[in-house]
Amino acid sequence: MTNPARLRDFVRAFTSLADTAAQDEVLMLEQGRALLADLVTVDDWLPAAFAQPHPDRYQQYLLHCDPRERFSVVSFVWGPGQATPVHDHTVWGMVGVLRGAEQCEEFAPPAGSGPLQALGAHHLPAGAIDIVSPRVGDIHRVSNACPGAVSVSIHVYGADIGRVERHVYEPATGAATRFVSGYSARATPENWQ
Secondary structure, X not given: OXXXXXXXXXXXXXXXXXXXXXXXXXXHHHHHHXXXXXXXXXXXXXXXXXOOOOOOOOEEEEEEEOOOOOOEEEEEXXXXXXXXXXXXXXXXXXXXXXXXXXXXXXXXXXXXXXXXXEEEEEEEEOOOEEEEEOOOEOEEEXXXXXXXXXXXXXXXXXXXXXXXXXXXXXXXXXXXXXXXXXXXXXXXXXXXX
């Protein structure tokens, strides 16, 4: 990390956005997307401790949580072959790929009972931004798209995502199980000096 000011400036700008538009999801996603795209354009600000992979599972590191929990900023670190289960968020969110690439498979709940409906998949290279929300589509499975390499993405959510009750889905049956993700570490990089 050579420029911690980038994260600090992003948090300040996103806080200003939340001050004026926290109740307007469309505006938060539209203007927040531009802020996140600017942040992930340059890869010189993420502390190494928040980009460490785990040999068995992806990592979710809290970078910042707004004191009023209007948004949180998280780094996701993917080792080779790692993926999430199929899950939802229950709040709006944005994903910006900082390093490597991700594959996102999207799903919809069944009309009644039965399997989840597969909606397709898309590839997210470094610099790409993806959006999730109960309004536009909230169920997906994400995986590292770089065989043999680590990928890192920066996520911004409309709550403290590590404390939000969400769901993991069994694609074949549509069965949902509640979970709270927590974080991979208790520390945050907010000592920005």
